[in-house]
Amino acid sequence: MKNSVPPKAQSKLKAPTIFDVAKLAGVSIKTVSRVINLESNVRASTRERVEEAVEALDYRPNAAARVLSGKRFYVIGLIYENPNEFSYMQKVLNGALKACEAGGYTLLLLPLTLPNPDLIDDVQRFVSQSRLDGVVLPAPLGDFSEIQRLLNELNIPYARITPKTEAGDDLSVQCHDEQASFDVTQFLIEQGHRRLGFIKGDPIHGATEHRYRGYIRALQAAGIGLHSEFVRDGMFSFESGKTAARALLDLREPPTAIVASNDDMAAGTIFEARERGLSIPGDLSVVGFDDTPIASHIWPPLTTVRQPIVEMAEAITSLLIRRLKGEQVEPLDQPFACHVVTRASTGIRAAEDDLA
Amino acid sequence: MKNSVPPKAQSKLKAPTIFDVAKLAGVSIKTVSRVINLESNVRASTRERVEEAVEALDYRPNAAARVLSGKRFYVIGLIYENPNEFSYMQKVLNGALKACEAGGYTLLLLPLTLPNPDLIDDVQRFVSQSRLDGVVLPAPLGDFSEIQRLLNELNIPYARITPKTEAGDDLSVQCHDEQASFDVTQFLIEQGHRRLGFIKGDPIHGATEHRYRGYIRALQAAGIGLHSEFVRDGMFSFESGKTAARALLDLREPPTAIVASNDDMAAGTIFEARERGLSIPGDLSVVGFDDTPIASHIWPPLTTVRQPIVEMAEAITSLLIRRLKGEQVEPLDQPFACHVVTRASTGIRAAEDDLA
DNA sequence: TGAAATAATGACAGCGCTGTCATTGGTTGT
DNA sequence: ACAACCAATGACAGCGCTGTCATTATTTCA
Structure with a gap:
């Protein structure tokens, strides 16, 4: 009940103003303001x-009007030191x-937080309350069809970072995930490894499949059979x-x-190996x-694949903005390149192994 | 030159509007708008x-007026999955x-990014361009006196998270850092350790001194001498x-x-130890x-001290907001409690050691 | 009971811009 | 050289709210 979205009728019509509330309550706008x-x-x-009228109309004051007429801005700044090392989301944040x-x-x-039963309500509230022009959806959110449907209905353009599925008129970035996975697997093969395990990621992420395919392709290219138990x-x-x-x-x-398929799971792998x-x-x-x-802080430091996440987030966000400004924008034609970062967690497979 | 703040006169006077620009350029406001x-x-x-007039007056369009009169909001939303594990700043962000x-x-x-020669210009631009009511300054930014001076001049209230220095009328949060450091050191002593090394943090952070003091106090309480080479x-x-x-x-x-004094340095310590x-x-x-x-992803997982950062950030931000709304607010009276999280990186000191 | 004080409410201007539409100036073609 | 056009500019309303001040109810106290 409390979480339900406002009546459908209003999503097309204009949002109620202080006048509407005043009329319904039978008072002046100033009293509503009070x-x-x-x-x-x-x-x-x-x-x-x-208050009843406010409730009935689901009225929200227009922030811009408040700011313009009043003396307050209703804005807090958070100024912080950008740590020199970032999580994935920090990078996306910086790019955007x-x-x-x-x-x-x-x-x-x-x-x-996922999973979230109120996902759509939360997004809906965010979008309408904050009066957004556009939305950026990093994986895996770009693949929630309910979100896409909602944004389409509200006619709010969105850009997606490494989505799994296609959407027409696509504003999205990808990177050469599959190629990178191929490269890193091939690198291991070149080091003499023949028995190569693979740990897949969350199937909701597009990266999961791309990375898996790169692994398979590298095995094939080297003439190594794919064993499902690996x-x-x-x-x-x-943990996973x-x-x-x-x-x-x-x-x-x-x-x-x-x-x-990512550093956290690699860390878990190393953890498990160490325990043994x-x-x-x-x-x-x-x-x-x-x-x-x-990746660089555990012992031994991890050989891993680096994506240009900041650049990707920046590129797709600025594309979104250009589109919001009315420019006719072309989809990004090229996926971004990734590259293998070689560290100490990988090494040459000893010859004795060939006996096994 | 390009980075210098606007003329002093304007910081008190009202910001220039589109009218001022129009007058100076000798055109109508609509042309300026164009x-x-x-x-x-x-x-x-x-x-x-x-453009010259804009430059001369350092004119910035008023975002609220733009939003109110136009059809755009000039706002992008970033919707993302909150990773279940956070860096320090992510936690601050969530609380705020x-x-x-x-x-x-x-x-x-x-x-x-620190160090930053244009620090004040950047902050100044942020504050005036975004028209903020208040600012949250996590450590170590709360200790930059230039920032404090600027905000005081502009009459913008600010709240600080674990600052080192006091400021009158203080809107800041602290936690029982020294106590936690005492506890964790004492914990090691109880495990039989007598030769206890300590690695200090960046002296610009208040936590650095607090944690060092807790260490010293624990040594004293156990009657262990403080050796400077430790x-x-x-x-x-x-790296450090x-x-x-x-x-x-x-x-x-x-x-x-x-x-x-923090997990990253502890990870560096473990790294170094492993190399040996x-x-x-x-x-x-x-x-x-x-x-x-x-802390929980390296092997062995780290015994460490957990601070309630999200809660601290939330508490001080909401205090700031209450103050912005005109409430007479009291400073937070109690520092937040921290507690030791015991994991596998610590263990009982073998008896043989007593011989040494 | 009436005057003075106070509480509750309303009328209205204006915040700084953009959208619409009217007007002016300049260019092209014949 | 004049109409017909398009480019360049301006006048003005109005976005939705809050601040100010005027007005009207209600209470208080002599």
């Missing part, structure tokens, strides 16, 4: 009537922020990586190298994806 | 004249965001932790336990601070 600003000198009965600054736009944030499901979390690694290392003939007293890369080589801070 | 919105049908010479949502305010971000400077970075650990482990009689083939916690116990993701 009520919504919690000023004194309003009779309790009047206040109540106004840059593009917004360059384009004269303001960036507003809606952090969500492929395990993961969810991009440390640990669990998958446990299964792989429990095999009678365990892999000598493991490709984890395995040496890395002596007994097991491990690679990850994303080059997040953890 | 120029700043890059519309067509403006003679090059006119455009130039207007919560408080803003609850208070009907909007949160705007200014990420900064105390090393660090900068809160992984590694360097400091190297120095400590190079000692003729190295410590059997190391207290690093030391076993943890067998040969060396290590503790960190902050309980960042890395």
